[in-house]
Amino acid sequence: MTETDDYEHYEAVVVGAGPGGAAAAAVLAQQGVETLVLERGVDAGSKNVSGGLLFAEESAPYTLDDLFPDFREEATERPVTESYMHNVAGDQVHTIDLEDVHEAGVEYCDSVLRRKMDSWLADQVHELARETGGGLLTEVRANGLLRENGEIVGVTCDELDPIRADVVIAADGVNSELARDAGMMNWDEPDDYFQGVKAVVDMPEGAIEERFDVDDGEGASHLFAGDLFDGVRGGGFLYTNDDTLSIGTVFHLDSIADERAEPQQLLDGLLTHPLLAQWLGDDYEELEYSAKLVPDSKKVAHPSPHQGRLLLVGDAAGQMQAQGPIIKGMNHAVSAGALAAEAFVDSRTRGTSSAGDLYEQKLRSEGVMDDLRPARYRASRAVTESDAVSGFTDALVDSFVGRAGVSLLGGTVESLFNSQFLLGMIPDTKTSYVTIPQVLGEELGEPIEGGPSQVEPPDLADRIGDLTYNTDVGNPHIEVLDESYDASGTAVTACPVSAEDFGGGCYRSETVERDGTEERVVSLDTQPCVECGTCAVVADTDWEHPRGGKGVEYEQG
């Protein structure tokens, strides 16, 4: 650390200690770059949620176990070796083995819980970075970019004086404040995002092996689509951890907003579905409810994720690949983080190109960008996602002709779902998420065995009550700019910790009388906020993260 005009200077500042930030910092530190990592949570992982599968692809330039010895032994849950897709229609289900697509080009796929994984990574990163004169600090929120004569020269923080850096790697997540400060990402369009909610569920010892028919140290992935989500576009997942299950739902945010769907109710619809009774048993114990916004890389992966000394990595750059039923985010963040670090080191030694330009080149040459924004999707999207076409295909699949076609396909459906090529073209319409799975379930499905579900998920008040919060009293991090129901009412339903007719959440709608006329408005209490960012997209707000160490603290993640 050297000081200039009283500001500290580090060669590299990495913001965010998720997998992208950890990978970036590890590569920088291994190359001797003085690296400071800033994490806003009380612990790395305490702010982070993912569905829970970490893919390591054979073609990936970097994986976490390349960068961190013993990573899989210490930080992941189970290797997931089986993968199934369940197409549900009423009391029928048609199950497809997704083994081929799950394993295609994949070195391994482990289930993970983020608190455990990220905090382990952070310990390793701190040790590596400390050798360079830097290190990793928790409870520090970088809130913006430090500029000098219009150029980005570092970061500003809530807890620390501004810090100068030769490179700033922003791995600060889907709601990246640095990317927004740079004007590189915005929260304008709900259809740029998915929203995921998840429950981590306790499992008795031995239950996972027994109920999922897997060996000790092996795990399974189950995906769900069809008519179990009231027509909202998306699906469900279930992954086995060491001694818990991660069960969740992921929907297109525009669909959640348009349908006025309540995310926690959609999750309950999955949890209480008879199909899940075989795995959940009679004693349902939910350990944690969580939520996260997921950028859809097909639409928002930044083609040129850098500006001056600022390089965006992972969700902050929209690098989250959702292709059909398979969602991959952490692996791309790891590749991008390591490539950003490599780019900075290269630019310093060569001195010919900027780190940002080199980073962009590497994302392309290493194939990361191709995964994130597949050309096949771009080419077919204009046709398949237009309302007229999707309405037509929807009707076609659902028609007698379509149903006959699906029936005739029989076993071929499985190989179609396992086609990487086709998955790359799957349009984000109701047809692929709801209609096809539902028709598959109806035409090819078997009756679901077993009786009705005994599962009683906790209500929203209990879910909120079970979360740990360190509330920044008197300093709310979100402000509603337009409280009219028209502008911000969608937040009442779309927010995963709010609901119509529920007074204990973030957003509530109420009718007030003003100047003799009745007005419907929304009010906000940020205390139960899980910092997913949904309201920033669907409502008119001024949205920031809470200060370092404040807000929600996930134990599982």
Next chain:
Amino acid sequence: MHCVTLTKGVPDFREGQVSFDEDGHLERGDTPTVMNPNDEPALRAALQTKIRNGGTTSVMSMGPPGYGDVLREAMESVYADDLYLLSDREMAAADTWATAITVATGLKRLEPDLVFAGFKTADGETGHTGPQTAWCLDWPLVTHVVALDVDADEGVLRAKRLVEGDVDEIETVEAPLPAFVVADPEFDPSYRKAAHRLKHKDLREETRARAQNHEDHLTVWDHEDLNLDPDFIGLDGSPTIVEGVDPIPRAPAERDATMVDPSDEDAMGDVVEELTQYAGGD
């Protein structure tokens, strides 16, 4: 920069730890000894000085040889480099005056730049020992400190003091070193540099290892080591005469309590009815 923090072992007055006999007298033998909780602000201030200004930090206490746990706890709080215990039968049963003379003599041996003390002990609660020790040393005394900045080059400290009155005021003062600082419970350490926070993490790791073997870093001094006349320390050197000790009387119960079984709906209905009249926010 060499800082010394004074601490004391006191009975653990927390519920479940403390033990009183039938007459309401403290049962010292059945009550564990812990570090005076009111010393924590002093330890925070000393730690801030060590992290921001570098140097070494010592902890000093006066008491029986069994103070090991108290000193280890203090070492962990302040990431102390070494520990000093003034311990001797001749020093026993000292009042605040005799304690101040003894402690000041020990401090002179160490020649520190700064001494930190808590604002009072949880047992005696006089708040005298710190200021009297400063008087014995003839050093500037800065009390009620809520924020501190030490300028080693200039040889001064600048402090913000919380001056309580009708309206709380913050007074900014400057004092030459060496100086004696009494930290207010509101003392708020400030680490605005990443380097400070990184050093904080380093010290925490280092100290954790050192505190495991804290006795290796402990120096015990008796009255002969300090060249103190037994007539002026301990019970003999204490002008305070304790005339008697009265247990604190229990607060008289003025209100009747009615026990209600929460599962009894009728009874709970009565409770709600009873409370409803206050629900207007009055």
